[in-house]
Amino acid sequence: MEMLYFIARYFMYFFIPLLVVSVSGMFSERSGIIHMGLDSVMVWSCMWGVLCLQWLDGVVAGQLRLILALLFAGVMGILLTLLLAVASINLNADQTIVAMALNTFAPAFCIFFARVLQDGSEHLSIRNDFLIEKVPVLGDIPVIGEMFFTRTYITNFIGIAIFIISAIVINKTRFGLRMCACGENPQAAESLGVNVQKYRYAALIISGFIGGMGGLMYIIPVATHYSQTVGGYGYLALSVLIFGQWRSIPLLGAAAFFALCKTIANAYSGIPFLANLGLPSAFFKSLPFIITLVALAATSKYDHSPKASGQPYDKSQR
Amino acid sequence: MKKFLTLILAVLMAFCLFGCKGKEGGEESSQGEHYDVVFLADLGSIYDGGFNEHSFYGIRDYCEEKGLKYTYLQPAGSDDASRVTIFEQAVNQMTADVLVAVGFLWDAALCQQIPNYPDVKVIFVDADDLYNIDYDYDGVDDSLPHQDNLAMITFAEQDCGFMAGYAVVQDGYRNLAFMGGMAVPAVVRFGYGFVEGAEAAAQELGLAEGSIDMKYFYTGTFDASPDIVTRASEWYTNGTEIIFSCGGSIVNSIITAAKDGEGRKIVGVDTDEYFTRAADGADNEPLFVTSAMKELEVTIYNAVKAAYAGGAEWKAYTDAGLLRLGAKEGAAIIAPYRAENWKVLTQADYDAISAKAVELHDALPTEASGDNGRPLDVYKYVNVNYFEQ
Structure with a gap:
């Protein structure tokens, strides 16, 4: 036990990091912008977040310091992602190459x-006083409380919240559906009065914030x-995104599967x-990658990748 | 608007180039300016809080004392060509008198370059024996003939690893672990010494056979990661009392794992991590029982001093071939005794450990004794549990 x-x-x-960063990638790619630069967004925002933690040390106490630093990291993530946005939306640059430049x-x-x-x-250096020994009430639930609500970090709950909100926004709101239309068939979306450029900008801003x-x-x-360095987790999140086929619920499963394999690879000697x-x-360690390859090969007939991702939007092609 | 954004992009690109230059060339260097001593660094960051940084401090100390100009250069990549490039930069553009190259990966570049520049004194630290080497593993001997401008120094890390292992077992630890970065010679020697030390202490204490447990693992990286936290924490949870952390920044993740429970301890490496890790928070201090240390600063200081003194003092270095400095020379040591870190060990016990390492030095295994860093299979008291990477 x-x-x-x-x-x-x-x-x-x-x-949590895999889930959150792959959600960030999902926003970008569903709107039609391939985001190979997730790793750079992580590295960059993480630095600003850590600096913010240092600046706030002694100014604000406890979890508020972490939350403010998270918001700041998110804002800096937007700044970096805007470079990708300008290059790929306004300047029609090759998205993969821009992302590699960012990396x-x-x-x-x-x-x-x-x-x-x-x-x-x-x-x-990071002064970490953010560990929550026990979440009130929830921590007293038998088994579940012990598993998820003792000795935990607030980022875990924020991460889950980000996922739920994102899933609703993408699948259930007018904004999300229009954004996805821009990634599938931007010319058709434009003909129905959707401003593709505006939606792609919005998607990348959200992506930058979450990724940060x-x-x-x-x-x-x-x-x-x-x-x-973030140990290549940005790239790992990218494979989670592909394994999750750019869809919210499969994404959750993919992130959980990758994370479980990672945990077991390091802790199996204790089980x-x-x-x-x-x-x-x-x-x-290699299991998630092998399964991703097999799954992609087996399901390539039913490819769910956004149809227009990777292509600069050209109105005249309508 | 578009022009404005393009401009911002251009400025950021320029920044990028600027950033790259800082990394490759060393921000203190410019072409044509003369430097007396140039430090040729190993992979990783120059301010890594360990090997590169403390080697550089040895040069800094000597040069500031004597009013010499010094700087560092870092290879842009892990290939030999980028090392040759910065070697030539140091010799031709900076017209350096003394070069200090650290890390055995310099072997091929140095073999090719040293004979071309007989007037430049080269100090090679953490060295391979360039007088007996086949650096490209093609079966053809690449050895240099004797050079009057080359000093080669390596450390007997097995000595200080031994001292650390011996001390912790003497103090009552029975569940030990070794976590190395990559199985490079220095890391391997630290680990081998650690197991030997544990074995020797167990034998001396008259413990039952197999009464010491030793988990053994190379992480394959010198960076912090959740993988390392998870593994270290799993070890601690299942009974490991102390982990010998032997690889740059991986100690960060081991600290995190150690703080996740009571009574979890760490043995530091290279420098006295009791002090160096306190910079990240005073609550890191009590985690470090001791550290297996190399006297990088003093060793390099002395070598640079000899290079400037010339004559017999320098000849002693060049004639020695590959100098292996260990406990006897005071170059492989453990951190000073701190009473609050030890349960039963006294100052007197502690002082005796160094003598023990000197005595056993010749019997200790080196990287040549084992199979790619795998611990030897000869121990009676220590039960080694090796994990494949």
Whole structure:
């Protein structure tokens, strides 16, 4: 039972950043902009979030400090994503290449900036006093309380909330459906009076905000200082997005599956039944990728990727 | 509007180039200016809080004392060509007198370049033996003939790893673990020494066979990640008392895991992490029982000093071939005794450990004794549980 609680708790450290960042990617890609730059948004916003935590230290206390830093990271995420927006919406640039430029730019800039700021080292220290020992009331529920509501971080709940709100916005609101139309058939959408450019901008702003928060959510539970890297989780989120076929509910499943494999790959030696199987940890580590490949190959007939993603919008093609 | 946005984009691009230059060339350097001592860094950040940074401090200390100009250069990539490029930059454009290159990955570049510049003194730290090497593994010997301008220094990390393992078992820890970054020679030696130390202490204490548990794992990275937190925390949860963290920033994740429960301890590496990690929060201090340290600063300071003194002092370095500095030379040590960190170990016990390492130095395994960093299969008291990466 102890081990179950342990797995549940650590599962969240993988699950939440993957879920949030892949939701960020979903907004962008459903509107028709391929977002290969998720990693750069994470790296960049995470730095600003950590800096914000330092600035607010001693000014505001407790969870409020974390929430303000999350918002700030989100706003900085928007700034970086706007570069992608301008290049791919206004300048009709190749979206993949712009994103790759961002991926090269962000880590280099962050190292440079942090060194200038600190006059030397680029490591930004994080004072973490955000662990919630027990959530009142919810923490007393048997089993579930122990699994998800003790020794937890507020980012877990914010992450879930982001997912639920995003799912509703994309699937149930006028805005979301029109945004998806821009990613499927922008010419048709335009002919019905939808301003494609405006909707794509809106989608990227939301994507930047969510992705930015995801960057900070990644680092908070796992490190005591930030060294301008997020361990490639932006790219991992991208594969979650593809495995989840750009749809909310499958995305949730995909993120959970990836996170579970990651958790087990690192903790299987503590689970007697798995340890006795004698499988190498490489098996668990590679499992999500192998299944993604197989799933994509098997379902390629029913490809759900947004039809117009990756193509600059050209009104004259109507 | 479009023009304005294009302008912003252009400015940011320019920033990007600026940022890249800082990383490759070292922001303190410009073409043509003379530097006396140039530090040729290893992979990773120059301010990594460990190997690069403290090596650089050795140079800094000497140069500031003598009023010499110094700077550092970092290879742009992990390939030999980028190392050759910055070597030439240091020699031709900065006209350096002394070069200090750290990290064994410099071997090929140095073999190719040193004979071309006999007037430049090169100090190679964490070195391979360039007088006996096949750096491209093609079966053809690439060794250099003897060079009068080359000093090669490496550390016997197994000595300080031994001291740390010996100390913690003496103090009553029975469930140990080793977490390395990558299985590079220095990390491997630290780990091998750690197991040996635990074995020696167990034998001396008369413990039952197999009474020490040792989990053993290379993370494959020198960065923090949730993977490492999860694994470390799982180990602690299932009984591990102390983890020897041996790989740059992975200690960050191990700290996080250690704070997730009571009584979880860490052994630091390279520098006295009791102090260096306190910068990230004073509550990190009590986690570090001790650290297996290399005296990088002093060693490099002395070598640079010898290079400037020339004559017999420098000849002692160049004639020695590959210098292996360990406990005997005071180059592999453990962190100073702090009474509050130890349960039973006294200052006197602690002082005796170093002598023990000196005595056993020749018997300790090095990276050449094992199979790609896998611990040896010879221990009676230590039950090693090796995890594949």
